Amino acid sequence: MTERVVIVGGGVAGVSTAAALRSGGFDGDLTLVDAGDFPYDRPPLSKDFLAGTKDIKQIALQPPQWYDDQRVRLINRTAVTALRPRDAAVELPDGRLLPADRVVLATGGGAARPPIPGIDSDRVHVLRTADDADRLRPALAPGARVLVVGAGLIGAEVASTAVRLGCQVDLVDPVAVPLAAVLGPELAAWLHDLHARHRVTTLRASVESFTELRTGIEVRLTSVAEPRLYDAVVLGVGMVPCTELARLAGLEVDRGIVVDERHVTSNPAVLAVGDPARVRRDGALLPRTEHWEAARHDGARAAATLLGTAPPEPTAPWFWTDRHARHVEAVGHLDTAEHTVVRGAFDGPSFAVFGLRDGLVVAAASVDDPSAVRAARRMIDRRIPADADRLADPSVKPRDLLRG
Numbered sequence: 042m043t044e045r046v047v048i049v050g051g052g053v054a055g056v057s058t059a060a061a062l063r064s065g066g067f068d069g070d071l072t073l074v075d076a077g078d079f080p081y082d083r084p085p086l087s088k089d090f091l092a093g094t095k096d097i098k099q100i101a102l103q104p105p106q107w108y109d110d111q112r113v114r115l116i117n118r119t120a121v122t123a124l125r126p127r128d129a130a131v132e133l134p135d136g137r138l139l140p141a142d143r144v145v146l147a148t149g150g151g152a153a154r155p156p157i158p159g160i161d162s163d164r165v166h167v168l169r170t171a172d173d174a175d176r177l178r179p180a181l182a183p184g185a186r187v188l189v190v191g192a193g194l195i196g197a198e199v200a201s202t203a204v205r206l207g208c209q210v211d212l213v214d215p216v217a218v219p220l221a222a223v224l225g226p227e228l229a230a231w232l233h234d235l236h237a238r239h240r241v242t243t244l245r246a247s248v249e250s251f252t253e254l255r256t257g258i259e260v261r262l263t264s265v266a267e268p269r270l271y272d273a274v275v276l277g278v279g280m281v282p283c284t285e286l287a288r289l290a291g292l293e294v295d296r297g298i299v300v301d302e303r304h305v306t307s308n309p310a311v312l313a314v315g316d317p318a319r320v321r322r323d324g325a326l327l328p329r330t331e332h333w334e335a336a337r338h339d340g341a342r343a344a345a346t347l348l349g350t351a352p353p354e355p356t357a358p359w360f361w362t363d364r365h366a367r368h369v370e371a372v373g374h375l376d377t378a379e380h381t382v383v384r385g386a387f388d389g390p391s392f393a394v395f396g397l398r399d400g401l402v403v404a405a406a407s408v409d410d411p412s413a414v415r416a417a418r419r420m421i422d423r424r425i426p427a428d429a430d431r432l433a434d435p436s437v438k439p440r441d442l443l444r445g
């Protein structure tokens with residue numbers, strides 16, 4: 042019988058697990074241990090929080106009173122040092138043991154820092170925590186020369202925020218059209234081109250080295266003859282899942298903490314959720330999903346496992362991102378489609394791309410048209426047959442598409 046649950050990590054996955062346990066009727070001891078000051082949300086870190094239009098209180102995952110109301114014992118500013126499943130406990134830095142019948146690992150990850158010469162310079166930033174954003178913000182002063190490395194989701198958002206703050210921004214990536222796998226080549230190219238229309242210079246290259254000078258940081262790029270001088274560099278080159286506790290506890294780790302579809306690790310007393318969890322389905326390891334909503338769903342599924350109740354229905358993976366005041370949403374992976382259908386015009390106020398295979402929608406992405414993606418998601422989840430002409434017709438309301 043599970044009476045004491047300890048959740049390690051207070052990101053959206055950990056807090057969602059706690060919330061779902063309580064709303065599902067869990068009445069036992071519930072402890073959330075987090076290394077940070079208090080649990081806050083990460084997506085605003087590259088958007089409003091970095092721009093300074095939201096403060097740390099406004100990005101809290103839950104108001105302070107919530108933890109008392111839900112009887113969640115929050116132990117913050119504390120990094121769990123070891124899992125001790127055999128002793129039914131987790132270990133805190135002062136050697137104390139917290140009793141735990143079941144442990145949920147929700148440890149997220151850290152920003153990747155590739156081994157590039159000079160990368161340890163103070164002018165080279167990453168963005169994963171509120172502290173990272175607080176360190177970066179003063180460097181994004183009007184007129185500052187900023188290089189963003191990596192034109193994926195976070196890099197593009199940082200470039201967009203930096204240019205909005207008045208910086209001169211270069212965005213470098215070795216890939217010609219970043220995000221093509223998820224968004225499809227057409228939409229990904231349109232989004233990448235949007236940078237140039239907003240005074241962000243895109244460069245196709247990799248970074249060879251950083252050299253700190255009195256006047257800035259000199260960056261050598263492949264395929265660019267002369268080194269370039271910047272005031273600040275921001276790396277947006279991916280995340281490294283936090284698997285150390287799992288590894289030390291002897292759990293199966295393979296570029297993520299390996300879990301089954303109920304989020305149970307190779308030790309039945311330990312579950313894992315959110316960015317570091319890697320699901321094995323039908324014997325195959327799936328890629329990790331590093332998106333906010335997936336982390337929230339993981340929490341709900343792990344709670345169902347602990348409660349012994351039916352897990353929520355699976356749903357197609359969804360994320361959003363914002364750049365240059367355009368709101369992008371995507372569901373599924375457009376590169377898995379046989380063909381695509383465009384609704385609206387790429388240079389209109391809003392549009393969507395649907396990906397089809399065998400008469401079904403398998404993916405969609407939109408710019409400023411979230412209702413199209415919402416409809417597509419239902420069509421994917423319920424396998425509603427798709428009519429390409431109706432999908433392409435903006436006069437057909439998205440909810441009417443669900444009638445097939």
Ligand SMILES: Cc1cc2nc3c(=O)[nH]c(=O)nc-3n(C[C@H](O)[C@H](O)[C@H](O)COP(=O)(O)OP(=O)(O)OC[C@H]3O[C@@H](n4cnc5c(N)ncnc54)[C@H](O)[C@@H]3O)c2cc1C
Pocket residue numbers: 049050051052053054055074075076077082083084085086087119120121122147148149150168169170195283286314315316317330331332333334336359360361362363
């Ligand atoms: C800048 C940024 C922008 C993003 N924007 C978007 C977006 O627009 N859309 C989207 O879908 N997704 C976005 N994401 C991704 C999304 O935020 C993540 O997928 C989500 O935060 C993952 O949640 P998590 O709880 O798994 O991990 P995290 O949010 O990383 O939380 C993990 C927590 O565990 C704590 N921890 C780690 N080790 C220990 C330990 N030993 N003891 C105690 N605590 C520990 C950490 O301090 C941290 O608080 C963004 C991410 C970043 C960084």
